[in-house]
Amino acid sequence: MKDPQKIYIKKNGTADIECPICHDTKTILASSFKDIKRPLKVQCTCGAHFQVRLEFRAMYRKKVNLLGTYTNLSSRNAQGTLLLNDLSLQGIGFTADEKHTIKKNDNLVVTFVLDDPHGTVITKNTTVVSVRKRAIGCEFESTTYDSRIGNYLLT
DSSP states (O other), X not given: OOOOEEEEOOTTSEEEEEOTTTOOEEEEEGGGGTTOOSOEEEEOTTSOEEEEEEEOXXXXXXXXXXXXXXXXXXXXXXXXXXXXXXXXXXXXXXEESSOOOOOTTOEEEEEEEOOSTTOOEEEEEEEEEEEEXXXXXXXXXXXXXXXXXXXXXXX
């Protein structure tokens, strides 16, 4: 079976699933599938079978491999190094390079260098939204569009 189609969720919480064979489209309420991480198996009325993966993220997330540092403002300015794994306009995912004390809702200042021709240095205030051992997910505190990151995501 082919790779699953990636289906983005609309702001109203629905998703349009289109059959790759007959192009019939069905709109579903995506909230009932939010906790399902694996691809969904779909059977169209035309008899076609295919898989879809519902993407609840609002923004494109680019896989990266960038070094950086963090300062945990919620934990006496504890500092550490990080390996940035993914980047979007709204946040980052990274692996803490050493034993850390980062917790959900902590406020971090993260700094990393983009691997673009200019070696652009990015420093962002973030809030931790997930901690899974050394894997940390953060949202940027500022919702203002950052053209440096926006341009980088297009490369």
